[in-house]
Amino acid sequence: MTPDELYSLLPAVHRRRDAEQGGPLRALLTIVAEQAAVVQEDIERLYDNWFIETCDDWVVPYIGDLVGYEILPGFAAALSDDTSRATGLPSAAVPRRDVADTVVNRRRKGTLALLEDLASDVAGWPARVVEYRRLLCVTQPVRRYTSDGHNARRRSARGGLVDVRRAGTLDRLGGPFDELARTVEVPRAGSTRRPGRYGIQSVGLHLWRLRTYSVTRAPAYCLDRDRACYTFNVLAVDTPLFTAPVPEPSSYHVADETNVPEPIGRRALAERLYDYYGPGKSLCVWTGPDAEDSVVPLGRIVVADLCDWQYRPDAGQVAVDPVLGRLVLPPGTAPAHDVRVTYHHAFSGDLGGGEYPRPEPATAGAAERYRVGPGEDHHSIADALGRWREEKRGHPGKAEAVVEITANEVYEDLTDIRLDPGDRLTLRAADGVRPVIRLTGRRGGDGPRALTITGTASGCRSEVTARIVLDGLVVTGGSVRVRGGLDRLVVRHCTFVPGWELEARGTPLAPGAPSLDISDSPVRTEVHHSVLGAVLVVARHDATEPNRVELCDSVLDATLREASALGGPDDGHADVLLTARRTTVIGSVRARAVELLENCLLYGEVSIDRRDQGSVRFCWLPQDSPTPPRFHCEPDHSGDRARVVPHFASTRYGSPDYVRLADRCAEEIRRGGDNGSEPGALHHLFQPQREDNLRTRLAEYTPAGCDTGLFFVT
Incomplete structure (x- = not known):
């Protein structure tokens, strides 16, 4: 009920007396109505919690208990902690779909397709099941x-x-x-030491832990216009193309190559071109400005090996190499406009700039919005910023603005952003796009390539109130510099390419170069779900307190373990108060003080100047590092320190396995987080918990005498 409805229920004499005294009773009923609304909402939510489809995450284990769904003991203890709800552990430890299908799955016990469904329901991983008896x-x-x-x-x-x-069969050799x-192998498929696939009772469940991410109608990068050589990736780096998985037609279907995020091979693409190529499929090529008429027809696509760029297609053809992510047109036929492509690449999770869904900041809804892109009011970011500056001169209420980019374009016009006191600027990508900001240097000279964000406040600390949010962007070719009176810098779901630019094989052109340079600014920097290169902080000469840097679910990559990932000038200590949660750092960290380091992988030297404040929890960092008191950190907590060392599947930005821990990594690290997950930027994936859950469910639903093993493809 609204406050007016409650007030109308009172007798008229009380309302008249209340009006004479200034309405204190009406004010009281306003508070009562608010609390009544809270109670009413909670009652309605209690009804939703009766059903597995609509209940809250914390209710799922209790509904599972009603149908006999057993939770692993370690997860039950972790779920009893309220703090685990915010990290997403309940949905990983007790999947909602697995609880809903418990009764149905018991009736399907022993079928091959059930094992694939379990992998999807329990772990969220695409899978293919293979009965090896049929391959003996x-x-x-x-x-x-x-x-x-x-x-x-x-x-x-x-x-x-x-x-x-x-040849196509030979390409699949050793894979799922x-x-x-094969002849019979003696080891069991489920052996932890030496698994053997090919046995009479062996069944293999091949799992894909990587996810595919789309890049839709983005410009390809032209390496040589005369020879018409292009890369699918606009960063000019070789990127293997992956399949966009197609849903299986039924729950009894065994997955094939089109149902899983498998890298596309050359022969596979040539043999099944129709399954992979075309609008809405795994890859597509446009050579004209019109979205419909400029699609390269299926008959003009040829598959070739372009590792040395020597192949030359015939007139009218387009050569595609899915292994390297390259394409070639006939020489001299490169169009004046961009060649656009759609493709899919693979990565472990939602991190950095991408087309995946991102939550919109709460403050962005009420701000003035300026849209940038084809068909919009502004065709460049600089034009939108200029329009905002003009409009806010006579209207102080327009100090808060959102510049939203609506297309997968490359913008090279942005070099400076100037903010006045009180400005609130959000520069973000619209949902479903991944714009790229390429820094090409200052006009009229060979100056440093940088995007400079400058606050124009005076020396008074109370006037340093300008704030800026960068959301969903990819910045390449240089660094982002923060100068002057800026109060806060927020980086969300962005990629500042480590090493500025990459060669074709992914080697950084400027190893160790800072991608974020903060100088003479009292800025508070917050980085969430992003990939950054090194961060350089130069303190103000009159600073009374250190800058604050907060890293959360992010990667700080200096490209070399010996380089400085976070520090000051001349590899000194940065005058910052550092807070890092679930972050992977490649390179050294030198800071004045820390507030909290939690669930982090610090793969490099760590040196904290002040060790009498802050704490370090559930992290891996080099032993004997000068830090505040550590709690349950590795390798301090392990007896064999030489063995407990991180091993990454890849530390090269752009590769599908970037910053993912290798399977041979020590279990003390893979399960070294506060809730049994791995520390670092991929902590939120809860891969150890998913694997444990899946092994438990396989043991429950596999018939006696059948030996089932897990084989991770990626």
Whole structure:
């Protein structure tokens, strides 16, 4: 009920007396109405919590208990902590879909398709199940061959010698889609020491932990216009193209190559071009400005090996290399406008700039919005910023603005952003796009390539109130510099390319160069779900307190372990108060003080000047590092310190396995977080918990005598 409705229920004499005294009773009923609304909402929510489809995450374990869903003991203890709810652990430890399908799955026990569904429901990983008994070599009896010729010919199709003319089959050798026969292996498929796939009772569940991310109608990078050589990735780096998974037609279907995020091979693309190429599919190419008429037809696409750029397609053709993410047009036919492409690449999670959904900041809804892109009022970011400056001169209420980029374009016009006291600026990408800001140097000279954000406040600290938010952007070619009176810098879901730019193989052109340079500014920097290069902080000469730097679910990559990831001039200590949660740092960290380091991987030297404040919890950092008191950190907590060292699948930005811990990494690190997950930027994926859950469910639903093993493809 509203306050007016409650007030109208009072007798008229009380309302008249209340009006004479200034309305204190009406004010009281306003507070009562607010609390009544809270109670009413809670009652309605209690009804929703009766159903697995609509209940809160914390209710899922209790509904699971009603149907006999068993929670692992370690997860039950972790779920009892209220702080685990905010990290997403309940949804990883007790998947809602797995609880809902508990009864149905018990009826399907023993079927191959059920194992794939379990991997998707329990762990959220695409999977393919393989019954290895069907791939074992067999000796064909002559008597059975003469009595049943049809079945005998079908059995003799497997178990023979390798046909070297079947190149596509050889490409799948050793993978989840391998069709070649093997002799029997003695080790079990589920062995933890030496698993063996090919046994009579062996069943393998191949899992893909990487996710595919789309890049839609983005400009390809032209390496050589005369020879018409392009890369799919606008950063001019080789990027393997992945399949956009197609949903399986039914729950009884066994996944094939189009249902999982598998890298696209050259022969696979040539043999099944229709399945991979076209609008809305895994990849597509446009060579004209019109979105419909300029699509390169399927018949003009040829698959080629472009590792040395020597292949030359015939007139009218377009050569595509899915392994390297390259394409070539006939020489001299490069269009004057951009060649646009759609493709899919792979990564572990939602991190850095991308087309994945991002929550909109709460303050962005009421701000003045300036849209940038084709068909919008502004065609460049600089034009939108100029329009905002003009409009706010006579209207102080327009100091808060949102510049929203609506297309996958490359913008090279942005070099300076100047903010006045009281300005609130958000520069963000619209949902579903990934714009790129390429820094090409200052006009009219060979000056440093940088985007300079300058606050124009005076020396009075109370006037330093300008704030800026960068959201969903990819910045390449230089650094972002912060100068002057700026109160806060927020970086959300952005990528500041480590090393500024990359060579074709992913080697940074400027190793160790800072991607974020803060100088003479009392800025408070917040970085969330982003990938940054090194951060350089130069303190103000009259600073009375250190700058604050907060890192959360992010990567700080100096490209070299010996380089400075966070520090001051001349590799000195940065005058910052550092807070880092669930962050991976490649390079050294030198700071004046820390407030909290929690669930972090600090792969480099760590040196904290002040060790009498702050704490370090559940982190990996080099032993004997001068830091505040540490709690449950590695390798301090381990007896074998030489063994407990991080091993990454890749530390090269742009590779699918970037900053993911290798499978051979020590378990003390893979489960070294405060809730049993890995520390670092991929902490939120809860991969150890997903694996434990899946192994438990497989043991529950696998028939007796069947040996099931897990094999991670990526």
